[in-house]
Amino acid sequence: METPLHFIDIHCHLLPEIYDGAGSRDDALSMAGMAVDDGISTIVATPHQLGNFSANQGDEIRARTERFQAVLRRKKIPLRVLPGADVRIEPGMIGKIRTGEVLTLADRGRHVLLELPHEVFLPLDRLLREMKSAGLVGILSHPERNQGILAQPGVVRPLVDAGCLIQVTAGSLMGAFGSRVRNLADSLVKQGLVHFVSTDAHSPRSRPPLLGEAFDRVVEL
Numbered sequence: 001m002e003t004p005l006h007f008i009d010i011h012c013h014l015l016p017e018i019y020d021g022a023g024s025r026d027d028a029l030s031m032a033g034m035a036v037d038d039g040i041s042t043i044v045a046t047p048h049q050l051g052n053f054s055a056n057q058g059d060e061i062r063a064r065t066e067r068f069q070a071v072l073r074r075k076k077i078p079l080r081v082l083p084g085a086d087v088r089i090e091p092g093m094i095g096k097i098r099t100g101e102v103l104t105l106a107d108r109g110r111h112v113l114l115e116l117p118h119e120v121f122l123p124l125d126r127l128l129r130e131m132k133s134a135g136l137v138g139i140l141s142h143p144e145r146n147q148g149i150l151a152q153p154g155v156v157r158p159l160v161d162a163g164c165l166i167q168v169t170a171g172s173l174m175g176a177f178g179s180r181v182r183n184l185a186d187s188l189v190k191q192g193l194v195h196f197v198s199t200d201a202h203s204p205r206s207r208p209p210l211l212g213e214a215f216d217r218v219v220e221l
Helices: 025-037 058-074 093-099 125-133 147-151 153-161 179-190 212-220
Strands: 007-012 040-045 080-083 086-088 111-115 137-141 165-169 196-198
Touching: 007 025, 007 165, 007 196, 025 040, 025 058, 040 058, 058 080, 093 125, 125 137, 147 153, 147 179, 153 165, 153 179, 165 179, 196 212
Parallel strands: 007 040, 040 080, 086 111, 111 137, 137 165, 165 196
Antiparallel strands: none
16 A cells, blocks of 8 residues: 655745735635645645735744644644745845745745746846855745746756756646746756646635645656
């Protein structure tokens, strides 16, 4: 008998009642149930921070994560939720990470989920060097959906060579964002340039927290 898979989702907008999270607590609970049914045992809740989301503060994310975990325990939903953030790249980011105002993944002080503007690719060489000096590792979220990277996909390998880790969205591998995005996601997986596949889920409907089919797709590739 095969041992069931247990997935960890490091990019999920699960927390309710916070800017760009689940629309309601009921939606968040539906997402949690769907995730568990799909084999996800742990989710890092990643509200956006910085950029247009400066209102999302680190302590608020930590507190809301604890409260939602308590709700899951009461509802007997066996999902572990950890605090994190989807961090828009901007000046002063590293200093805010050091103070705890901006969260690392699972609040462990090590890995930072980095988000570029969707429309353009910005060189990350200097930032990656500064992060390395600060003992931080960057994980670039959904590069396959970035318009600049779609236009010049060759920029991904130098990022990986410079120490950046790469996370693609499960839905990208399943064609949810169109054929161009799927083709790039497939290519990055085939080249061995993908380190994480995550849901980037926002609701139980339009972008649900599911990883099983994407896992099968990665195995196939």
